[in-house]
Amino acid sequence: xSDLLAALLLGIIEGITEFLPISSTGHLLIAERWLGHRSDxxxxxxxxxxxxxxxxxxxxxxxxxxxAFAGVDAPSPYDPLGVTASPAQSRDYxxxxxxAFAVTAVLGLLVKKxxxxxxxxxxxxxxxxxxxxxxxVAAEQWAARRAEKIGExxxxxxxxxxxxxxxxxxxxxxxxxxxxxxxxxxxxxxxTTSRAAATEFAFVVGIPTMFAATGYxxxxxxxxxxxxxxxxxxxxxxxxxxxxxxxxxxxWLLRYIQSNRFTAFALYRLLVGxxxxxxxxxxx
Numbered sequence: 559x560s561d562l563l564a565a566l567l568l569g570i571i572e573g574i575t576e577f578l579p580i581s582s583t584g585h586l587l588i589a590e591r592w593l594g595h596r597s598d599x600x601x602x603x604x605x606x607x608x609x610x611x612x613x614x615x616x617x618x619x620x621x622x623x624x625x626a627f628a629g630v631d632a633p634s635p636y637d638p639l640g641v642t643a644s645p646a647q648s649r650d651y652x653x654x655x656x657x658a659f660a661v662t663a664v665l666g667l668l669v670k671k672x673x674x675x676x677x678x679x680x681x682x683x684x685x686x687x688x689x690x691x692x693x694x695v696a697a698e699q700w701a702a703r704r705a706e707k708i709g710e711x712x713x714x715x716x717x718x719x720x721x722x723x724x725x726x727x728x729x730x731x732x733x734x735x736x737x738x739x740x741x742x743x744x745x746x747x748x749x750t751t752s753r754a755a756a757t758e759f760a761f762v763v764g765i766p767t768m769f770a771a772t773g774y775x776x777x778x779x780x781x782x783x784x785x786x787x788x789x790x791x792x793x794x795x796x797x798x799x800x801x802x803x804x805x806x807x808x809x810w811l812l813r814y815i816q817s818n819r820f821t822a823f824a825l826y827r828l829l830v831g832x833x834x835x836x837x838x839x840x841x842x
Contacts, residue, residue: 561792564593569604569796573803576608577761578811579694579739579823580830584683587676587733588834599779602772603793607800609768615808616762623652654719655759659766661723666771669731676733680834686734687831691824694739698819701746712755718748722759726767734831737764739823753815761808 571589575582590596613620626648677683705711725740738760745756 565792569799581736584734608804611804658723683734684834691827697743705751
């Protein structure tokens with residue numbers, strides 16, 4: 559297989575899996591065993607492509623928060639759930655977004671200082687996929703029962719913001735968990751009963767989180783001169799592939815969850831995790 563084709567496939571895998579609740583890190587670690595290991599810069603580039611896609615999708619939401627912070631007395635142009643957000647609502651949403659990011663940043667730096675590294679074997683990823691599948695089904699059932707009792711709540715509370723921040727770190731420590739799955743279902747269990755609102759917050763909070771992680775890794779590489787031997791052609795192909803596929807997958811997911819639960823993703827995780835445990839040696 560040519561290097562460009564392998565880079566294209568890795569970019570597509572990143573774009574599809576980054577925001578679907580099936581774990582992009584887990585899929586990339588597995589895919590690299592067949593498509594070849596890539597540099598840290600390559601992985602940063604395809605992640606940046608996925609971030610760019612979400613920024614383009616939520617640019618009105620982001621602009622509304624910037625306008626609110628600037629003190630302009632105008633409603634947000636973004637209409638998330640059929641209600642136009644006022645400047646006060648946009649500022650409140652932004653502060654909760656920043657709270658979740660701050661929690662992630664502090665805990666993430668602590669994890670880095672402790673010397674945490676991604677696992678070298680597939681087995682932990684397989685178990686994370688399987689356990690996460692059962693957890694997703696149980697969490698959604700619980701959230702559905704809460705919604706029946708208290709009605710649909712689209713507001714993001716402070717408790718949700720803090721727990722979403724913690725969930726992002728947990729997902730990073732255990733590849734196969736999925737950042738989007740962890741944050742969406744924590745939001746559903748912690749107070750938000752609307753799948754659309756929980757998914758939106760999980761995706762928007764991922765923008766500063768992933769930008770910060772990307773910038774941190776890039777600066778670290780620059781300090782250690784780790785970008786000199788990069789294949790820029792393959793990197794560019796992977797970046798574009800990641801951005802395009804992430805844009806399409808997020809757009810599709812936002813439509814899908816309007817009338818469907820996450821059960822299909824849980825079943826996919828269960829099948830992939832079981833297949834990995836059955837077909838790969840325990841030390842692979």
